[in-house]
Amino acid sequence: EIVLTQSPATLSLSPGERATLSCRASQSVSSYLAWYQQKPGQAPRLLIYDASDRATDIPARFSGSGSGTDFTLTISSLEPEDFAVYYCLQRSSWPITFGQGTRLEI
Amino acid sequence: EVQLVESGGGLVQPGESLRLSCVASGFTFSSFAMNWVRQTPGKGLEWVSAITGSGDSTHYADSVRGRFSLSRDNSKNTLYLQLNSLRAADTAIYYCAKGTYINGGHFDYWGQGTLVTVSS
Numbered sequence: 001e002i003v004l005t006q007s008p009a010t011l012s013l014s015p016g017e018r019a020t021l022s023c024r025a026s027q028s029v030s031s032y033l034a035w036y037q038q039k040p041g042q043a044p045r046l047l048i049y050d051a052s053d054r055a056t057d058i059p060a061r062f063s064g065s066g067s068g069t070d071f072t073l074t075i076s077s078l079e080p081e082d083f084a085v086y087y088c089l090q091r092s093s094w095p096i097t098f099g100q101g102t103r104l105e106i
Numbered sequence: 107e108v109q110l111v112e113s114g115g116g117l118v119q120p121g122e123s124l125r126l127s128c129v130a131s132g133f134t135f136s137s138f139a140m141n142w143v144r145q146t147p148g149k150g151l152e153w154v155s156a157i158t159g160s161g162d163s164t165h166y167a168d169s170v171r172g173r174f175s176l177s178r179d180n181s182k183n184t185l186y187l188q189l190n191s192l193r194a195a196d197t198a199i200y201y202c203a204k205g206t207y208i209n210g211g212h213f214d215y216w217g218q219g220t221l222v223t224v225s226s
Contacts, residue, residue: 034212043201043216055214087151091212094165096153
């Protein structure tokens with residue numbers, strides 16, 4: 001099973017600042033990595049797929065990078081609605097696994 | 107517009123069974139893999155099971171293999187998850203999620219979830 005480790009667990013920032021979230025895989029997942037945003041009481045929403053492709057209707061301030069074992073989600077300038085929990089997911093091999101999440105808080 | 111609507115959750119005792127359903131609309135159901143993902147209240151996400159668009163292949167997490175069974179009825183645009191021998195650790199919100207390819211892919215659309223509570 002591929003283990004995804006996200007860091008930091010919690011990130012405290014202010015609107016307008018830049019956020020950098022990390023996801024590290026225990027073995028290579030090539031580019032088969034996605035990022036999701038989840039707000040309280042809501043289902044996760046797809047932000048980034050295949051490591052760096054933005055999903056439909058996702059603002060350009062969200063970007064993804066990386067390949068192999070090290071990946072980054074960057075939010076260039078935080079908006080108030082961006083404060084949420086972020087998860088990475090790998091689909092390189094079964095079982096599909098998620099990271100434990102990074103909470104982005106004000 | 108893609109919509110996924112789950113149902114069938116509820117309160118059951120340990121050892122009992124439940125069947126979850128997910129009705130899909132807004133896309134060609136048989137052309138895409140489907141998945142179930144669960145989330146313990148206040149905790150992270152756990153992938154549970156996946157099925158190909160044709161229904162000829164399924165995958166399960168180790169934590170549910172042998173107890174849960176995933177199937178689909180493409181004529182009814184409906185995904186089913188049969189949960190047997192339920193345990194307290196299975197208590198969670200269960201989401202169905204659409205894959206992006208017939209045999210898998212990442213999850214681009216999610217339902218709003220159905221809550222399963224296993225307690226005596």
